[in-house]
Amino acid sequence: MTPGESNDTVPLDKAHLWHPFTQHCDWNAPEHEPLVLVSGQGAVLHDSAGRGYIDGNSSIWTNLHGHRHPKIDAAIRAQLDRVAHTSFLGFTHPLAAELARELVALWPTETLTRVFFSDNGSTAVEVALKMAVQFWQQTGHPERTRFVAFTGAYHGDTMGASSLGGIATFHGRFSTWQFPAEHVASLAELRSLEATTIAAVVIEPLIQGAAGMRLWPRGMLAELRRWCDAHGVLLILDEVMTGFGRTGRMFACEHEGVVPDFIALAKGLTGGYLPLAATLTTERIFNAFLGGPERTLYYGHSYTANPLGCAAALASLAIFRDEHVLEALAPRIELFARLLAELRQQPHVSEVRQCGFIAGIELRRTVDEPYLPDQMIGTKVCLAARQHGLLTRPIRDTIVLMPQYCITEPQLRAALKALSTAVHEVCGHS
Numbered sequence: 001m002t003p004g005e006s007n008d009t010v011p012l013d014k015a016h017l018w019h020p021f022t023q024h025c026d027w028n029a030p031e032h033e034p035l036v037l038v039s040g041q042g043a044v045l046h047d048s049a050g051r052g053y054i055d056g057n058s059s060i061w062t063n064l065h066g067h068r069h070p071k072i073d074a075a076i077r078a079q080l081d082r083v084a085h086t087s088f089l090g091f092t093h094p095l096a097a098e099l100a101r102e103l104v105a106l107w108p109t110e111t112l113t114r115v116f117f118s119d120n121g122s123t124a125v126e127v128a129l130k131m132a133v134q135f136w137q138q139t140g141h142p143e144r145t146r147f148v149a150f151t152g153a154y155h156g157d158t159m160g161a162s163s164l165g166g167i168a169t170f171h172g173r174f175s176t177w178q179f180p181a182e183h184v185a186s187l188a189e190l191r192s193l194e195a196t197t198i199a200a201v202v203i204e205p206l207i208q209g210a211a212g213m214r215l216w217p218r219g220m221l222a223e224l225r226r227w228c229d230a231h232g233v234l235l236i237l238d239e240v241m242t243g244f245g246r247t248g249r250m251f252a253c254e255h256e257g258v259v260p261d262f263i264a265l266a267k268g269l270t271g272g273y274l275p276l277a278a279t280l281t282t283e284r285i286f287n288a289f290l291g292g293p294e295r296t297l298y299y300g301h302s303y304t305a306n307p308l309g310c311a312a313a314l315a316s317l318a319i320f321r322d323e324h325v326l327e328a329l330a331p332r333i334e335l336f337a338r339l340l341a342e343l344r345q346q347p348h349v350s351e352v353r354q355c356g357f358i359a360g361i362e363l364r365r366t367v368d369e370p371y372l373p374d375q376m377i378g379t380k381v382c383l384a385a386r387q388h389g390l391l392t393r394p395i396r397d398t399i400v401l402m403p404q405y406c407i408t409e410p411q412l413r414a415a416l417k418a419l420s421t422a423v424h425e426v427c428g429h430s
């Protein structure tokens, strides 16, 4: 039997596995039948019973061009015929160098010129934090030690990245062990802080993901950049979710003409194929690490710049160019907006927040009254949507829709229809 053909997946899973963000009393309950995903094609995933579902959250916000894209598949296979992994500590390889050049070329000349690879969104943020601290130590400003993040922020789950997190459910209980970061709700609050000891401000630009797809006011990011410049504070952008076209531009910060001091990229970097992340920064930051061994950045992971990941990322960037992905996405974002506006008409859809090809659909009992947390309305709506051929996950009572760029118009309409039917079924008509 080849992997994927086993009928034992569910019993083995329930016997041995521990899933992320999962209460296993519910998962392991006899009546819970986990969905076993075995294959995918384009915007569709297939389960072990052969049913197809639209991948409504792009496999947790990662996949861009669809599953089994022939160019990414071929690029990974070609690299596999050379070598799967080699160390990046003390060695280099052609694909990492090429990918670095291509990532740098996505930015205005001589802005973000250095690329540091790691494994996932959390580590991409961690790298930026350590670089920022060490930069100030090595440029005569050891007093710049404070980090400021925003209420509702989510930057990953490792201890460092989660220190910046502003969602108590995820991060609260670990606060004793996390480094002290300050949280502000707005730019006005940021302005009230003493700035001379701040190392960096960290933000998810344009839209906070895990907070429930919360949009920042237009112009806020550009203002934040101006404030950072005026006070000599470094700006770290976490584009782990928003990067690589999600907002309609290659990077969210382009909408406001902002270039950060650091950008954290992951999820879509490989087109959603493999765990690879990149932290880009400027020559100014990089130069501060030149000198004796004590100026070295002592940070790295075993799989840094994994060649298979680099091959996937290069293929993904080639698809952007060759298939004019961003140009083709623009009309689809407009269609998405029209379909979301129709969904908004339903009585229990209280708000729809859209940023490019990202949407948060908030459900409430009435305008003034949210559902009770133990009603698990978001979860129930997603389970109902599954019966109608759509896979996605809620953030509490906000349903996330984040389709792949390759989704066809009929598939996009079907996804919205499935969600609309699910909302009717679970929330009722009045």
Ligand code: PMP
Pocket (backbone or CB within 6 Å): 120, 121, 122, 123, 125, 154, 155, 156, 157, 204, 209, 210, 238, 239, 240, 241, 266, 267
């Ligand atoms: N930053 C943001 C904005 C994210 O949305 C996420 C993950 N959802 C992360 C960081 C962490 O990424 P990862 O799960 O790859 O560590």
